[in-house]
Amino acid sequence: MRIIRTIDELRDASRSAASIGLVPTMGALHEGHLSLVRAARAENELVVVSVFVNPTQFNDPADLAAYPRTEARDADLAASAGADLVFAPNAAEMYPEGHATSVHVTGPITEVLEGASRPGHFDGVATVVAKLLIAAQATRAYFGQKDAQQLLVVQRLVRDLRLPTEIVPCPTSRETDGLARSSRNERLSAPDRAVALAIPRALAAAAVVLAAGETRASALVSTVTGVLAEAGLEPEYVAIVDPETLVRRVTVEAPVLCAIATRVGDVRLIDNEILVPAGG
Numbered sequence: 001m002r003i004i005r006t007i008d009e010l011r012d013a014s015r016s017a018a019s020i021g022l023v024p025t026m027g028a029l030h031e032g033h034l035s036l037v038r039a040a041r042a043e044n045e046l047v048v049v050s051v052f053v054n055p056t057q058f059n060d061p062a063d064l065a066a067y068p069r070t071e072a073r074d075a076d077l078a079a080s081a082g083a084d085l086v087f088a089p090n091a092a093e094m095y096p097e098g099h100a101t102s103v104h105v106t107g108p109i110t111e112v113l114e115g116a117s118r119p120g121h122f123d124g125v126a127t128v129v130a131k132l133l134i135a136a137q138a139t140r141a142y143f144g145q146k147d148a149q150q151l152l153v154v155q156r157l158v159r160d161l162r163l164p165t166e167i168v169p170c171p172t173s174r175e176t177d178g179l180a181r182s183s184r185n186e187r188l189s190a191p192d193r194a195v196a197l198a199i200p201r202a203l204a205a206a207a208v209v210l211a212a213g214e215t216r217a218s219a220l221v222s223t224v225t226g227v228l229a230e231a232g233l234e235p236e237y238v239a240i241v242d243p244e245t246l247v248r249r250v251t252v253e254a255p256v257l258c259a260i261a262t263r264v265g266d267v268r269l270i271d272n273e274i275l276v277p278a279g280g
């Protein structure tokens, strides 16, 4: 697997390809990332996986320091899923001395949920994604529904900046027991891993209540918080929102996004599902 470190090399590598599929990641690759790489492989001549633990999207220095870094293994896994090259720049390559440009997406999609919990997070995401899409000259870029809000922010910035990249959403990849795959799962102790299963259980419980005819968002939130509480979890947020605008829904008469953030031990996990009302 070829690993390249500079934006100039990335531009050179992508110049001759008819189509370029980019999979932006922060490394510690797992099956969820690899599902994106396979989707990219199926649709593009050149497949690039970027591995960059982007410091500007971490509001908690301890979280940044604890983020797993497994580059050699990442390169092998990316190759096994069909990637052609890994772009793994260091922070100085992405943010050289004097770097002063930031991409800021306004409105509810950056202000609520993760935006409210993690100040500055989406500025970091939007800036690095814009830089990566431009550097790779990406025809398509692949993002997971696991980070539903991030996907909306990226779709917004691509539309607003008229970047010539198609954003391809990919479904959340889950372990067989339902836990959404995440690089952070590695940091869960065995007992905490079992506790974390309350998250997909809570999403499934909300889906059942909704399918049975409940239309009050508050009732769905109670269902979710109840399942989490049984496992001893106190979520940072449980939200029932419009899947496109992230505006809170009071009644549920069309599909909604149910989003959860909670700490399990000292590991912060997020998950979400689109829930469809009865007859919807």
Ligand code: AMP
Pocket: 024, 025, 026, 027, 032, 033, 035, 036, 142, 143, 144, 145, 146, 147, 170, 171, 172, 173, 174, 180, 181, 182, 183
């Ligand atoms: P990350 O390395 O966590 O920044 O994630 C890189 C990309 O992989 C993002 O588009 C994520 O949404 C996506 N991703 C992470 N985990 C999953 C998963 N379990 N299923 C699908 N996509 C995922």
